[in-house]
Amino acid sequence: MPLGPLKNPAFIARFDSYFAHPGSQQLxxxxxxxxxxxxxxxxxxxxxxxxxxRRGDKFLFDASLSDAVKRFQRKVGHKxxxxxxxPGTRRQLVAxxxxxxxxxxxxxxxxxxxxxxPVAFLTYAHxxxxxxxxxxxxxxxxxxxxxxxxRDFKGGDQLPEAITNAALVADKVIAVYSKASKKxxxxxxxxxxxxxIEDQFEQPVLAYVLLDNVPLRASDRNRIAIEAYKxxxxxxxxxxxxxxxxxxxxxxxxxxxxxxx
Numbered sequence: 001m002p003l004g005p006l007k008n009p010a011f012i013a014r015f016d017s018y019f020a021h022p023g024s025q026q027l028x029x030x031x032x033x034x035x036x037x038x039x040x041x042x043x044x045x046x047x048x049x050x051x052x053x054r055r056g057d058k059f060l061f062d063a064s065l066s067d068a069v070k071r072f073q074r075k076v077g078h079k080x081x082x083x084x085x086x087p088g089t090r091r092q093l094v095a096x097x098x099x100x101x102x103x104x105x106x107x108x109x110x111x112x113x114x115x116x117x118p119v120a121f122l123t124y125a126h127x128x129x130x131x132x133x134x135x136x137x138x139x140x141x142x143x144x145x146x147x148x149x150x151r152d153f154k155g156g157d158q159l160p161e162a163i164t165n166a167a168l169v170a171d172k173v174i175a176v177y178s179k180a181s182k183k184x185x186x187x188x189x190x191x192x193x194x195x196x197i198e199d200q201f202e203q204p205v206l207a208y209v210l211l212d213n214v215p216l217r218a219s220d221r222n223r224i225a226i227e228a229y230k231x232x233x234x235x236x237x238x239x240x241x242x243x244x245x246x247x248x249x250x251x252x253x254x255x256x257x258x259x260x261x
Contacts, residue, residue, distance in 0.1 A: 014169045015094045015106060019044065019085055028086030029065045031181040034059045041065065041085055041093075043109055045072060048096055057209040061085075072096075103257045104202040121170035123190035125181035128211060132176050135209070135228075138237045146242065167193050170205070171244055178211035209236060 015098055021027035022035045028071050029037055031213065042052060045068050052068040065085035073081045076092045077100050085093070097106055120139060123133045132148075153162035160226035163186075167173050173194035181187040207224035217226060226239040238248055 011222070012091070012094050012098075015097070016087075016090045019090045019093055020083075024089060026084075026090075028084040029061055030082075030084035031061050031063060031134045033061045035061070037085075038065060040109075041069070044097055045069070048072065048100060102202075103200055107201065107203070117143060117145050118172075118246060118251075119147060119170045120240065120244065121173045121190075122176060123173060123187050123194075124153060124176035125178065125184045125187055127180040128176055128178055134233055135176070135236065135240075136258070138233055139240065141183045142237060142241065144241070144246075154212075163190060164193060167197055167205075167255055173206050173241075174209055174240060174243075175206060176209045176211060177216070179214050179216065182214055204216075231244060 006022050017025065018030075019037050021029040021033075022037065029035060030043075034057070036059065041061075042058065044066060045052060046136070050068050050072050052064050055064070055168050056062060069085055070076075070081050070083040071082075072093070073089060076096060078089060078092055080088070081209045097109070101109065107200045122132060122136060129150075136146050136148055149168040150165055153159060167190065169176065173190065175181070175187065191206060196206045204223070206220075207226070208220065209226045209228050210216075212229050216223070224239075224243050226236055226243075231239075241248055
């Protein structure tokens with residue numbers, strides 16, 4: 001199936017969030033409010049050649065930004081010209097950006113200031129599910145949004161589309177790799193899907209967590225490959241955090257979390 005982002009609502013929704021109201025994506029961000037999203041809205045409008053004369057706080061949705069939004073709304077024929085950025089204006093903004101920028105340019109633009117909860121899509125063989133359960137829980141406990149079959153999609157005719165959506169919105173596709181998953185149909189298809197997405201994004205997407213010492217394909221040997229069979233769970237999790245670009249801060253006080261206080 002095509003990976004074209006304009007045809008994929010899940011992928012559009014990923015970028016929609018960069019321009020959203022901090023309280024709720026259903027609310028409109030408007031004059032007088034402060035948010036990281038204001039920085040992204042300004043950058044997006046600038047990329048679309050809608051200039052703003054700004055004096056002051058770049059995080060503030062001020063009158064100059066509201067005026068620029070109105071000019072954008074008129075340009076695209078939006079039904080409401082009110083200078084606020086609600087769900088409809090965001091969809092128009094993302095669509096306009098897709099028509100002008102490449103996917104890599106849009107990714108870099110959207111990441112200008114916005115801090116998004118990182119998203120990891122886990123692909124694995126069901127035989128490895130007990131070990132994946134532990135990794136899944138650790139990642140979610142450390143503020144990573146984990147997409148996984150048992151929660152996010154079920155079997156059926158729409159399964160390929162659901163998996164594609166999950167992989168498109170993920171920052172990393174984490175292939176939990178083992179003798180069990182090496183030749184399984186769905187894990188193999190999901191790994192190939194990640195490679196296709198890499199070609200479109202022009203940046204690395206696929207990373208491996210190795211549950212045993214089964215060798216990777218020659219074409220995958222330069223990828224991130226975390227040797228989980230050699231390290232404790234927390235170190236595996238930290239390596240995934242690094243792969244997602246999350247800075248790891250050393251603990252300020254050494255402690256054993258299993259001991260009584």
